[in-house]
Amino acid sequence: MRYIVVGAGAVGGAIGGRLHEGGRDVVLVARGAHGRALREDGLRFTTHEGTRTLRLPVAEGPEEVELRPDDVLVVAVKTQHTAAALAPWAGRPVEGGGTAGESLPLVCAQNGVENERLALRLFRRVYGMCVVLPASFLRPGAVTAACGPYTGVLVLGRYPSGTDDTAHRIAADLEDSAFRAPVVADVMRFKYAKLLGNLNQTVEALCGPVAAGTPAAELAARARAEGAAVLEAARIDHVGAAELAALREGAVEARPSQDGERALGSAWQSLARDAGSIEAAYLNGEFVLLGRVHGVPVPVNETLLRLSEAAAARGLAPGGTAATDVLALVDGAV
Incomplete structure (x- = not known):
């Protein structure tokens, strides 16, 4: 082959x-x-x-x-x-x-x-x-x-x-x-589970690393909670986070890069390369679409989608948006 x-x-x-x-x-x-x-x-x-x-x-x-x-x-x-x-x-x-x-x-x-x-x-x-x-x-x-x-x-x-x-x-x-x-x-059950995890990517791209206990982590958790509610309303089955994590355990572990390069997720890299576009319409946007179809409010994902697409169009560097500002926008829109 x-x-x-x-x-x-x-x-x-x-x-x-x-x-x-x-x-x-x-x-x-x-x-x-x-x-x-x-x-x-x-x-x-x-x-x-x-x-x-x-x-x-x-x-x-x-x-x-x-x-x-x-x-x-x-x-x-x-x-x-x-x-x-x-x-x-x-x-x-x-x-x-x-x-x-x-x-x-x-x-x-x-x-x-x-x-x-x-x-x-x-x-x-x-x-x-x-x-x-x-x-x-x-x-x-x-x-x-x-x-x-x-x-x-x-x-x-x-x-x-x-x-x-x-x-x-x-x-x-x-x-x-x-x-x-x-x-x-049932590969799509795994892909929907990964899609939930990918919601972290847009937060990383806008706000930088999603570290435990930070506003960025709260923002990412709220995006995932919306996503889980949407999948439940749409009756879309997916594997659990623990099953997805078990695939990595002992197999895919971070090792020091020999060239010292450190990068975050794919969406962060798109902004870092000034690629001119970002994948958020098919990450956050998937949950926005399903939320609108099934009547589930998704203000966090709507806000992350709007801000990330604007950042890509304007050529903004990753990590330049305060997570507290995004949370304030979300809470003001609810």
């Missing part, structure tokens, strides 16, 4: 780098300054073992890849970019007949729960992946994933449900490449 990683940032770069080191055939897909750096200088990949440069094939888009029947597409872009990223791949011919959308497996290695729905419109064989993989991408050509003894836990299953031989083959390759990769028939 060859893995074509569409979006070789923090998560995609870490998965692609580890699969390459595990002896698998990998193509990274990246554009702009990051793509140029990967092509010219290789992937500067930092894990708890150290930093090295990996030389992998790099493509700017589908027109540079001749697709084969044994290819697996791994999508790791932010959700706001998913539709635009997938559309050019779906109709691409595959050697031997058919198109990518008709025959190739596509794995959504992404946060949120909307990507799989978007993918299923274009691809017949879609797999969800609950990604527990602390990683950072702050500079073109460089990815850090410093946890150990495993780089991450990647829970895999068919979408909307089920398992198959392809899922088990992908999982076996990941397990040979420094990941834990359980295959489950």
